[in-house]
Amino acid sequence: MVINLWRFRGLIVRNALHELRTRYAGSVGGYLWNVLVPLAQIIVFSTVFSVLMRQRLEERQIPGLASHLAFVVYLCSGLLPWNAFADTLARGVGSLVGHAGYLKKLPIPEQVFVTTDAAAGFFSALVAMGLFGVVAVLLGYGPYAEWLQALPALALFIAFALGLGLLLSCVNVFFRDVQPLMNVVLLLWFWLTPVVYLESIFDVSGLERLRWLLTLNPAYPFIRCFHISIFEHGIVPIGTWTACLLLALAANAAGYAALRRLRGEIRDAL
């Protein structure tokens, strides 16, 4: 199955880039929108949340950086990868149904389409993260060599989304309920993950009983990687890396197992 992916590598990369271009097809901005949209997101989120959440950040000050700017860094370091993850997963779930026209006519392996969506997600996240790096430097934060850890972390996070996407897209072929259900799950999942709030929220009395939610949250180790490498510019512990790697592998194993099992019927049901 992986050999099949290699054979279609040209298709995956070109179609992912094409997807980024045609996502804003017919617009004057074209590719530029892939930059402008995350940029606007960064600006809006940072202004809104830095005003709302200023007090909470007093304790986590970055030397030489105003506290509201520290929160912008914290927020973006988690939010941009999360958006890439959620976007990849949401697209991935609908991928097989969305490409029914191709699947019914061409002998292209199913996983190629989900992988193409993941590659598009990865490219657009790279752009957004790079942009964020530039903004951070302009604001007087960094650059730090530790930021580079975000690259493998992003790759693992997207790989995790790819595996889950593959699994769910196979099921979605038979039960179209999966796609709308996934949107709800993603919303809930987002608020259960410390992205817009600090994980120190669970230190507050009354909420510590909910800390188990964090340890059970499979997205947490990935978000941790980004927070450590970008916000704390520290070294991500090997344990966290291992957790991320295992999660990504497990998700893909599950995805391929589902595909292997359902393959015979997927194109019949489309």
Next chain:
Amino acid sequence: MSTPKVQVERLTKRFRMYPRPAARLAEWLTLGAVTRHTLFTALDNVSFSMTSGEFFGIIGPNGSGKSTLLKILTRVMFPTSGSFRIDGRVTSLLELGTGFSPELSGRANIAKSARLLGFDEEFVRARQEQMIAFADIHAYIDQPIKFYSSGMLVRLAFAIFAHVEPDVFIIDEALSVGDVYFAQKCFQRIDQMRARGCTVLFVSHDLGAIRKYCDQALYLHHGQPRFLGDARAATDVYLEAMSPGGAARNLAPRDPAGSTGSSVAVGDPAGSADRHVVFRSRCAALRSELPARLADLFDENAIARVAAFTGGRIGTGAVEIVAVRVSGSDGAAREQFARDDRLTVDVLARVRDNVERATVSLQITNRLGVVVWGTNQHLLQRRTIRLRAGAWSHARFVVGPGLGVDEHTLDVGYGDAAGEGHVFDRLSAVARVQVMAEGAADFVGAARLPCECDVAAYEPRAAPLSTAAAAPNR
């Protein structure tokens, strides 16, 4: 015979049909302990093989499993049981234009299609110019294909698929889109490909094309192979089986013991060949009843055409048409005509009841369904004819030349020229006439009209210096 290039063995495809999505969920949740689906068998034990360079046809009515078979062979679908082996690369016109993006240029779409088919860019770049030349769209190749006409799209798609050098090439109805010239060009290209050892699998409702191009054919009915063998014989068996009240039932008696539902030649080419022989011998028997002069003219094909006719047929049956023969000016029966060729239509009928004033009619309809021309003896102001029961009637129309380049169908009929105007027997689209862009023609359009044309030039304030008169048209 060399080793088969395509070997299909006992291929079966069953679809699971669920009454509603929740039924499937019930099965999943109980891990299959509950069964909520019914099985639909789209292909039942199909076996055949194709050798290198062979032109193989598949025929059958809609829903007979032709598309399912093609989807399995192109690896789009997985068979439920059975296996197949294909030596080399398969390309299918089923995929015609599937990967085209309207916003991209023709050139970019060539590259994209190649990627969808799993080729690398280099492979295509080397053949790109050939493809563009074949599709004949040089001027537009860098325009987005949303500006292309549908004919141009088909040409581009065929050009791509014909130049990626497949070992097995699958063609379906898609090819019947597009114009006749291009279809001819496609078949020329296919001949070149076959010369290099490419095997062609052709699926069509156009039995004429199957007869013309295919060596062997498989006739599928409800997913079951009904006939496998000589293409002409396969089309005969198919036509005959399709004719309502035709000989199919008589020729294919169900096993009286009732062992299985389908006793007719399933996977048994010898048995279906027998049916073909029986059908042919029926036609020969009718021919032997004819007066010698008519028997010379109406061969078994002319009789088989009507015997196996499945199209529209109305009439009281007082006169029954039994044979139709279409020939060129050289007297040979044919479907393809040059533009300057004369069309001879011979109609043979058996008279069942006495008829006082019979008239015979002919009507020509083009591919768009437009009646190009039609006439009968009444309109031609010929005498109507009196027919006695038990006699034969032979009518001959000699038409043209004057049909435009197109595919035409012929309707023939016998009717009553007396007051009520009863139709005795009328067959719609009983014959096909394809006028090719060959031979001289002094007109364009659907049909030639009588025409005279004079043209003159005049000097200002002077007498005409020259007068040219074109030759009158008739």
